[in-house]
Amino acid sequence: MSSRYTFGGDEHIFVEVNEEMSLEAFFKALSMTNAVRNADIRGVTEICPANASFQIKFDPDLIHPDDLMSELKRMEEIADKEEAVLNTRIIEIPVYYQDPWTHETLMRFRERHQDPEATDIEYAARINGYDTVADFIQAHSASPWFVSMVGFVSGLPFLYQMVDRKRQIQVPKYLRPRTDTPRLTVGYGGCFSCIYSVRGAGGYQMFGITPMPIYDPEQKVNYLKDFLVFFKPGDIVKWKPITREEYERNLKEVEANTFSPRIREVVFSLDDFNRDIDGTNAKLLEVLNAG
Incomplete structure (x- = not known):
């Protein structure tokens, strides 16, 4: 190369x-x-x-x-x-898929979308060959993702799916960008997932929302006191689907400044991953769920 x-x-x-x-x-x-x-x-x-x-x-x-x-x-x-070996961390990110806030937003911008008759996640499920939205959410959340870069706006991570190429989700961006996207929206464009760190314009498909702040310029959030941006390139992320009740509970913990993301230290070998993708991912998830 x-x-x-x-x-x-x-x-x-x-x-x-x-x-x-x-x-x-x-x-x-x-x-x-x-x-x-x-x-x-x-x-x-x-x-x-x-x-x-x-x-x-x-x-x-x-x-x-x-x-x-x-x-x-x-x-x-x-x-x-x-040798491509990385000492990094794996992080569990809760996601309330098909939430009412991103749904309200996406419905306001249907004329800018490839399929005005479907929601973003319904469209993404269909073009990727999934029979149901539930099947698509399982595909999006089951395997880990690499944070490949952070930027565009402050603290926004781009995440690359850790599966073989034929299983990677591919979704185009909106035909024309929106003028509004809720803060902490979990989005998708091309082969990348992301989390919108702040409210603003955007063109990625909207699948859900996380209660977990990832950018705090005032550094008041308990796990952002050392640095105002949460993610860094090389982080590994595992999405965790949650219900409305779990989202509200997490949100209360965030407001009380007691929410703490699940984080584990891991060693990632690219050679091991390429030899056995599913086996490597399973070991990463074992580390995340241990303890």
Whole structure:
């Protein structure tokens, strides 16, 4: 896998690991950005990882662009030889699928949708070959997801499904973006799921909502006191379908600042995953549910 390097003006280098998203491309981009961060290269001012690419901002008065380019290519040679192993965490995220708030919102924007006669999740279930919405929710929530990048708006995670390519859910974005999306909506566009960290415009299909805050600029939420953004690239997420009653109970815990997401530390090996996807996922879920 050979990356493509380009300069972005006088202060940026953009590195495209691959034109399409894959866990291999993600791991290589993550390995290289971690290497840049650990090297503490003089003149590097910002590191921005993405799904299968990354961008480095630098001060050309402190490091020559060609020197930084050469250093990045050297790091790629090292990354290609390293075993793709990640010390990370698996997190359980409660989701109230087909909730009334995203439903009210999606009904206001049916003229912008591919199928005005169906809800977003009904449409997604149909085009992915599922007989019922319940079957689709099972497919969406049964396997883990990788957080491949965080951004676009503050704290918003993009999540990539950890199944073989033929089982991956694919759903197009709205024909025209909405002007409104409820905060903490669980959305879907292309091959990525996401959580809208704030209320605002959006074009992803809306499947449900989580009671769990993932972005707190005031850092008052008990599990966001160390950093205002919850997710980081490399996190593994397991969706947990919940009822309206469970959602209301979780919401009260959030309001009382006693809600605590279930989090476990794990070691993830890409080679092990590629050898046995379902077996690796089962082991991850065993760790999550232990204790």
